[in-house]
Amino acid sequence: MERALTVDQRWDLVDRIAKETVEVGAYKPTLKDALAGITVNPWTGIPFAIAVLYGFWTFFGEFAGLFTDGFFVRIFGTHWIPFLGEKLAGLPDWAFTILVGDKAVFAEGFVGDPCFAAGGVLTTGLFMPFGIVLWAVLALFFVLAILEDTGYLPRLAVLIDTVMHKIGLHGFAIVPTLISLGCNVPGVTAARTLETRKQRFIMIALLGVFVPCGAQIGMMEELVPGMIGWVFLTLAIGYFVFGWVLNKIWPGESPEILMDVPPYRAPQWSNILRKTWMRTRHFLFVAVPFVLLGCAIVMVLYATGAMDAIASGLEGLLASVFGVPASATPSLMVGFLRKDLAIGLLPIGAMTNYQVFKSVILLSIYFPCLATFALLLRELNWKEILATLGFLVAMVFVFGGVLNLIGMAGGW
Amino acid sequence: MMNNRSTSGSIFAVIIGIAAIGFGILEFVGGEWGPLTVEAGTFTAWRAVILICAGLIYLSSVSNFMDIRQLAKSVVASIMIWIVAAMDIWAMIAASIPSGAEEAGEPWFASGTEFLAAYGPPYMPAIYLLIPSLVILYFVGKRRLAK
Secondary structure, three states, X not given: OOOOOOHHHHHHHHHHHHHHHOOOOOOOOOHHHHHXXXXXXXXXXXXXHHXXXXXXXXXXXXXXXXXXXXXXXXXXXXXXXXXXXXXXXXXXXXXXXXXXXXXXXXOOOOXXXXXXHOEOOOOHHHHHHHHHHHHHHHHHHHHHHHXXXXXXXXXXXXXXXXXXXXXXXXXXXXXXXXXHHHOHHHHHHHHHHOOOHHHHHHHHHHHHHHOOOHHHHHHHHXXXXXXXXXXXXXXXXXXXXXXXXXXXXXXXXXXOOOOOOOOOOOOOHHHHHHHHHHXXXXXXXXXXXXXXXXXXXXXXXXXXXXXXXXXXHHHHHHHHHHOOOHHXXXXXXXXXXXXXXXXXXXXXXXXXXXXXXXXXXXXXXXXXXXXXXXXXHHHOOHHHXXXXXXXXXXXXXXXXXXXXXXXXXXXO | XXXXXXXXXXXXXXXXXXXXXXXXXXXXXXXXXXOEEEOOOOOHHHHHHHXXXXXXHHHHOOOOOOOHHHHHHHHHXXXXXXXXXXXXXXXXXXXXXXXXXXXXXXXXXXXXXXXXXXXXXXXXXXXXXXXXXXXXXXXXXXXXXXX
């Protein structure tokens, strides 16, 4: 009869086999090995991560600014929009409003930026995706591909692992989070790599609510550049606080994992360019139609007078709970289609700085965009979808309400 | 066995470490001093923190400078400075290309003079640290040769 080995006997056996088969020599670490160690040591790794993220955001901001402010504001504002206003002036009013936008933009003495004020499908509808957002997402995807291919992203995951465990996730959750900063759709898909349903649910709920996409960030950079740091800080606080709450209340496991960290490598530029192009193409084909549709819906609602009725209906709720004026209603409505478009439609001139700040936060957290929501339906079961929706509603009221109270206390 | 000490390396780490900390403090203070300027912006505090941390990392690599782990610390600190300096240069390039004109009929691109003027002083602190920080490549090469 065979006798099973005890645990101690098994380890003895392992030791004997290892002694006979493994040759141990003195290993001299190379500079690459030493760099790999230093970038995951918190004392040196965190400052290095700050430098990398600084480079990430600065490159993105300057690149987008070069194309948007340097060329596209002028292409659209000085040439394209006036050209359309003149050539399509003969259209019936409703068609002009939908395609070109508000006629007041073309009146003499108009003060403002026609790129945003026009609002039509062929004016603002084209300016936002091609004049602003395309350059922002191109830069984000390019830098993200470099971070992935050099092997830095897994090291960032190791660095942030302890913090992520507090919200039921592990360090690799930083990968879907960073990808979501480009676009939430691939970010949500990347959440499949997490081990348990609980982790996937927490990750997807947080991505859909607290992580703005590149298009949104591009619009924030263009319209509210001075607030972007505060917006990110507020969203980061929400990400960790509500992640912690979800981890406490949602049943399931959050297991430890062993991470495989690849060595640093020089990136292959053909791979970087291919990845950047694939992700940008996804933006062009998935996001742009929603922006055009959003502009069309808003202008139809304006043309029929429905927008005024909706705005007056929501005025009480917006003013009392969130302290936001009714004129922000149109942007909140199209936020479901595209959040970047929604930010572009905010009546910034008619709001105080704090109201703009609250509105930008509200637009980020109140619902995922349509493309992300469609993906949630595929990735989550009905119970998780209902929980996500409940979480969203609670989030909007708690977070929006708290921000409003802070503003009232501060007299802003 | 390789000697891990290098007087020149340690002197380099001390000088550039102190300079990086000094420039980091200037980033916090803000202002213009002759050919040196600190423009206030969204990321000014980030730049300050990065330069000060780079300086501290250089200083922590002073003893046994040629030991691979110590040398790697200096390399990491240098990369941090290169990132900040590269972004400052990238901002200059981005600002030098468009003319900034908004009216129809005006040129789209900056003239040759405007283009070159965008690269003139004053410069941001990290740009002054860029060339001295490249000295780390000499020490990396020296260690490779010694092996």
